[in-house]
Amino acid sequence: MLSTRTLNRGLAGAATGGLILGLLAAVPAQAAEPAPPSATAVATKDKGGAGQGRSVAAAETSAAARSITRSEVIERAASWVGIGLKYSWTNTYQGYRTDCSGFVSMAWGLSTPGLDTTSFVPAGVASWIGKSDLKPGDALLNDAAGANGHIVVFGGWANSARTSYMGYEFTGSGMHYREIPYPYYSGHGTFRPVRNNSIVDDNPGDQPIAGNWDGGAASNVGVWRNGMFHLRNDDGSTTFVDWGGGTDLPVSANWDGTGPDNVGIFRPSTGQFHLRMDDGSLALIDWGGGTDQPVAGNWDGGAAANVGIWRDGKFHLRNDDGTPTYIDWGQAGDRAVSGNWDGTGPDNVGIFRPSTGQFHLRMDDGSLVVLDWGGGNDIPVAGNWDGGNGGPAANIGIWRPSQARFHLRNDDGTPTYIDWGQPR
Missing domain, CATH: 3.90.1720.10 (endopeptidase domain like (from Nostoc punctiforme))
Known part of the structure; x- marks a missing residue:
């Protein structure tokens, strides 16, 4: 995300x-x-x-x-x-x-x-x-x-x-x-x-993305560059998907509830999500706009994933029936992130605070877990990097633009490093 x-x-x-x-x-x-x-x-x-x-x-x-x-x-x-x-x-x-x-x-x-x-x-x-x-x-x-x-x-x-x-x-x-x-x-x-x-206009360069592209046990990483996704599979090979362009922002989740995860973009200029289904078709969803930060996850426990945005310290999450769920979390300067941190129930929200290098993750019961990982200009990502080691909980990570390197945190706190993308 x-x-x-x-x-x-x-x-x-x-x-x-x-x-x-x-x-x-x-x-x-x-x-x-x-x-x-x-x-x-x-x-x-x-x-x-x-x-x-x-x-x-x-x-x-x-x-x-x-x-x-x-x-x-x-x-x-x-x-x-x-x-x-x-x-x-x-x-x-x-x-x-x-x-x-x-x-x-x-x-x-x-x-x-x-x-x-x-x-x-x-x-x-x-x-x-x-x-x-x-x-x-x-x-x-x-x-x-x-x-x-x-x-x-x-x-x-x-x-x-x-x-x-x-x-x-x-x-x-x-x-x-x-x-x-x-x-x-x-x-x-x-x-x-x-x-x-x-x-x-900004030239944002590569932007990181994470999801399960090939249906394996673990999540994968990727980058979005000038309207094309460069997705890394378990074996290190690349899948390319043309989607979006300009100042769009990449998102990913299982939009149709079957098969591997899908890609999509959030277009701030129109306030629309452009989501790609397994068959390559397009689903358009109006949600947010301006400088909102996009997130994606399964908020209500249905089969498919949903979209959402983070604005001014509040998540605006869209449920399957189109209704919103609001969650106050974070403050100005934070970066939004989402994943199933506790491995049960629906997906959870969180923020990455670059000024302190900390993730503030919200659990199902509303409690807070703080993890030190990254900082500065790092961009947060989330996924099940190690296949859960028998558990389904999501892990955090960052992509460091200056290195074009993912620093992924496993369940036991150890890092996995993956070089992917172009430095900026």
């Missing part, structure tokens, strides 16, 4: 007295800043603009623009969520104004203290795009001035109908990461999709 990454958010409303900012070229260098809105006015507003401070010079920002990946934008945006920042036209954090446009300037890696909503496109930093072009790291912009303008970092579609999305925004009430109707809440101006001209 795999992972990606994290999140959290903010939005607020219009301020009194409008700060009217024209295009940067029309703003005198000595222009006086109006007084910030009252604390009461800001605290009661949760959507839309709440005023902005003056932009950095357009020429300086355009010249300083650097290439930045989509995942870096999302990580930077998430880093301001949940840390108690207060909205201000004049205050700064990490050199950036703590208002909506200062926040997006930070997420996009622009010059401090940041542009304002009227300036992103005229400064040559961003360009208008279509709805169908939106990808995580882009934004929804209302380019009006002052308190009438607002901008939101696009985190990914929240549903396959593309009627709402996960967004990061800074409003008068603080930082938010939440689901927002497309293009924005009604009554707050005109919002259009926009893209940082310096943003580049």
Whole structure:
């Protein structure tokens, strides 16, 4: 099973007295800043603009623009969520104004203290795009001035109908990461999709996967690379399966309840799982989206495996009948993982905490088992590596990108190392 990454958010409303900012070229260098809105006015507003401070010079920002990946934008945006920042036209954090446009300037890696909503496109930093072009790291912009303008970092579609999305925004009430109707809440101006001209798509390289590909006693490992699964069988041979592409994330489990495990992908941009059956057919399931981390397992004890996502410390697991089961487990920065840790009943969930190199595994009775294994940039995997030694419990492991090596933990705590994939 795999992972990606994290999140959290903010939005607020219009301020009194409008700060009217024209295009940067029309703003005198000595222009006086109006007084910030009252604390009461800001605290009661949760959507839309709440005023902005003056932009950095357009020429300086355009010249300083650097290439930045989509995942870096999302990580930077998430880093301001949940840390108690207060909205201000004049205050700064990490050199950036703590208002909506200062926040997006930070997420996009622009010059401090940041542009304002009227300036992103005229400064040559961003360009208008279509709805169908939106990808995580882009934004929804209302380019009006002052308190009438607002901008939101696009985190990914929240549903396959593309009627709402996960967004990061800074409003008068603080930082938010939440689901927002497309293009924005009604009554707050005109919002259009926009893209940082310096943003580049991620090249994630190989991503690890695990499952029982050949029906033997033990689980196997594999990697997903540029739309192709490279699956390692018990005898060391490779099975290749073309499935997915782009920024998809690999998953695996026994989707049809018979034969060996199957592969699949989770497409964050549409919030859909594309699952491959034994006969090569496709099953589509709408579940999650944005920066959710996919998981798979048999949550309800039926014959077939199910899908799920991990978001903000909570698992959203889909049962056979389409209903969800919610489990609070983990915290920001963790990586989701799943497996039958205790060898009985349905599969279990867990997280891998890179900062400590620990797996926090949830048992059937809700108790916690902590195992030290890996750390840093390692990516977690799970499977029955040793065939159970007579027992059915799943084991943990990690894939180390710098080595392209699986470090798998057996029942007795000993490691098995398997070189598979390409280093990154």
